[in-house]
Amino acid sequence: MNKSRLMTTSGLVLGLVLLIGVNLLSTTAITPARVDLTENQLYTLSDGSRSLLRSLDEPVTLRLFLSRELLTRLPGIVTYAQRVEELLEQFDRVGGEKLRFETVDPEPFSEQEDRAVALGLEGVPLGDGESLFYFGLVASGPTDVEEVIAFFSIAREEFLEYDLARLVYQVAHPEPPVVGILSSLPMRGGPGGAMMGGMGAMSPPWAMLGQVEQFFEVRHLAVDVDRIADDIGVLMVVGPGRLPPASLYAVDQFVLSGGRVVVFADPHAESDPASTMPGMAAAGGYAFDALFDAWGLALRPGAVAADMNLAHRVRTRSNERNVVIDYPVWLNLRPELYDDTDVITADLGDALMASAGVLDVMEREGVTVTPLIRTTEAAAVIDPSRLGPGADLAELVRNYEPGGERLMLAARVSGRFSTAFPAGRPASATTASSGDDAAGDAVAGVGTNDADAPVADTPPHRSESAAPAEIVVFADTDMLRDHFWVTTQNLLGTQLQIPTSANNSLVVNALQNLAGDENLISIRSRGGHTRPFTLLDDVRRQAERRYLQKEQELLDELDRTEQRLTELQASRTQDQGTILTPDQEAEIERFREQKVRIRTELREVQRNLREDIERIHSWIKFVNIGLVPLFVGIGGILFAATRHARGRRRDA
Numbered sequence: 001m002n003k004s005r006l007m008t009t010s011g012l013v014l015g016l017v018l019l020i021g022v023n024l025l026s027t028t029a030i031t032p033a034r035v036d037l038t039e040n041q042l043y044t045l046s047d048g049s050r051s052l053l054r055s056l057d058e059p060v061t062l063r064l065f066l067s068r069e070l071l072t073r074l075p076g077i078v079t080y081a082q083r084v085e086e087l088l089e090q091f092d093r094v095g096g097e098k099l100r101f102e103t104v105d106p107e108p109f110s111e112q113e114d115r116a117v118a119l120g121l122e123g124v125p126l127g128d129g130e131s132l133f134y135f136g137l138v139a140s141g142p143t144d145v146e147e148v149i150a151f152f153s154i155a156r157e158e159f160l161e162y163d164l165a166r167l168v169y170q171v172a173h174p175e176p177p178v179v180g181i182l183s184s185l186p187m188r189g190g191p192g193g194a195m196m197g198g199m200g201a202m203s204p205p206w207a208m209l210g211q212v213e214q215f216f217e218v219r220h221l222a223v224d225v226d227r228i229a230d231d232i233g234v235l236m237v238v239g240p241g242r243l244p245p246a247s248l249y250a251v252d253q254f255v256l257s258g259g260r261v262v263v264f265a266d267p268h269a270e271s272d273p274a275s276t277m278p279g280m281a282a283a284g285g286y287a288f289d290a291l292f293d294a295w296g297l298a299l300r301p302g303a304v305a306a307d308m309n310l311a312h313r314v315r316t317r318s319n320e321r322n323v324v325i326d327y328p329v330w331l332n333l334r335p336e337l338y339d340d341t342d343v344i345t346a347d348l349g350d351a352l353m354a355s356a357g358v359l360d361v362m363e364r365e366g367v368t369v370t371p372l373i374r375t376t377e378a379a380a381v382i383d384p385s386r387l388g389p390g391a392d393l394a395e396l397v398r399n400y401e402p403g404g405e406r407l408m409l410a411a412r413v414s415g416r417f418s419t420a421f422p423a424g425r426p427a428s429a430t431t432a433s434s435g436d437d438a439a440g441d442a443v444a445g446v447g448t449n450d451a452d453a454p455v456a457d458t459p460p461h462r463s464e465s466a467a468p469a470e471i472v473v474f475a476d477t478d479m480l481r482d483h484f485w486v487t488t489q490n491l492l493g494t495q496l497q498i499p500t501s502a503n504n505s506l507v508v509n510a511l512q513n514l515a516g517d518e519n520l521i522s523i524r525s526r527g528g529h530t531r532p533f534t535l536l537d538d539v540r541r542q543a544e545r546r547y548l549q550k551e552q553e554l555l556d557e558l559d560r561t562e563q564r565l566t567e568l569q570a571s572r573t574q575d576q577g578t579i580l581t582p583d584q585e586a587e588i589e590r591f592r593e594q595k596v597r598i599r600t601e602l603r604e605v606q607r608n609l610r611e612d613i614e615r616i617h618s619w620i621k622f623v624n625i626g627l628v629p630l631f632v633g634i635g636g637i638l639f640a641a642t643r644h645a646r647g648r649r650r651d652a
Contacts, residue, residue, distance in 0.1 A: 045161065047519075052165055059097070060141050063140075065134045091164060104116070136151050145170075178216065180235045181221065190203060207488075211504045260469065263471065265477070266477040267475075268388070269355070270355055299358070305475070306328035308380075329354065330352065333409075348506060352500075357409075369413050371411050373410040378404075485501045
């Protein structure tokens, strides 16, 4: 019996030693071996990131600037900083020799802090008024190009992996992507213009074009282009739908070859007088129908989106007088209407669309349509014929009836597509434009092959996607016009453009996302990492109330002491001049000592508050992380002891 008890006890001790040994070994020798059991696989790199890192041709260096000593004073950022650092370490492991990661601690008044400032990192001031907390990243590649995340915001936590991968991609490919712009609207300015007040006036280039040119190499394409060059990374198509069949075919083939496209279609383009004329509004979006149908989308015919909950206030005339009304077809789009899991629409401010169309989903095999922007359920559909010059806007508001449906205004389309032109290349632009019927047939995909007029170096016709493609569609073109997102002010002869909405950020985000590597595009939101400890928050608030009350009492006493000290120093009689009596000097000295004592107690209170919060945090972590395994171990010991006791009773 004694031998059996000895073996059982020895087994338990050996098991405990092995448990401790395995845990120590796992934290030192086999750190890369890990299992990610988090809900959204927060600590596991996506396939897109792995492929991007393994495809690096030149070395990339990542430098994380993190103020470690000051981090202990920011309990709300500690876990996020740990996640950022661990994710960067995974980047380092996967990147191998092509990626180098290092951490820099920019201590106050050090060379590292000067370096952080020079690189453009943002230091966040702490409560003491002296310390600056740094938490940013600098990426550098084979050239002198450096990209910076000035400060890691918790608001971007869901897109942490995407932001890091994008930074690596940007320094590895420093040349700006090429954006081809195919537009039937005068984005580059010129004579005339719907908002210029006369055909003889010259309209300036659109400010949105300048925004795009800051980030990309822009190449303007002819309206009747018959082929999209291979070096164009993203195609931006802008038009109310009056593009010729040849150019629509070029867009179709570009998409089927794996190209990325951002489309701005519009059933009622207020910036294009022709599309708002009687008889033209209804046909405004029809030229895109064949393309949209192949992409699994439809621009709802004869429909303009309206929403009284989002109505923009405008001035108009009603009953021979000027009035201000809420115009429901000018939509002030709020962030809660965006898809906050998509990098294009996340963290954006309000945007403005005018007389936007309505997008509907058409089921297509292998195609995924994801809404990016939608209205509220108070939306309604308006016939474009009720809009335009001379329309009674007040009557539109009076007779408004909500439809109870959230209307889709923008969408991301992903997948493999079939051609919108099953009969092949349509007739040439000249032939197709000779009659409305011929043009309509060609756009519908039933036009005749142009076999008699081959184009030099024309690639073979594609019927199916050669690679997965990405398309982003906005059912509005007016959102690009200056009037709807920017104001211009003259400051000492300089024209300053001040954005009034986030339209420019929305457009640039879409182009930047599609201009990246396909691995980068595949990286999606991972969901939030921070999980609030409600108990910790409650205890912290109680501790803060207790200490802040004492802190306020000390601050009040300090104010009274300083006030009395000032009064004593100012109370001098005429005959004393600048000389104080011994009693006054003694009292001043006593108040000075009291001032030093109060400031010491104040610092002690603030230190105790931090220590209490850290102690509570440690206990909660122990309960959540350490206590459960401890209970499991105790349960195992009790279970083994119970089995042993039963065995002894059976033997007896």
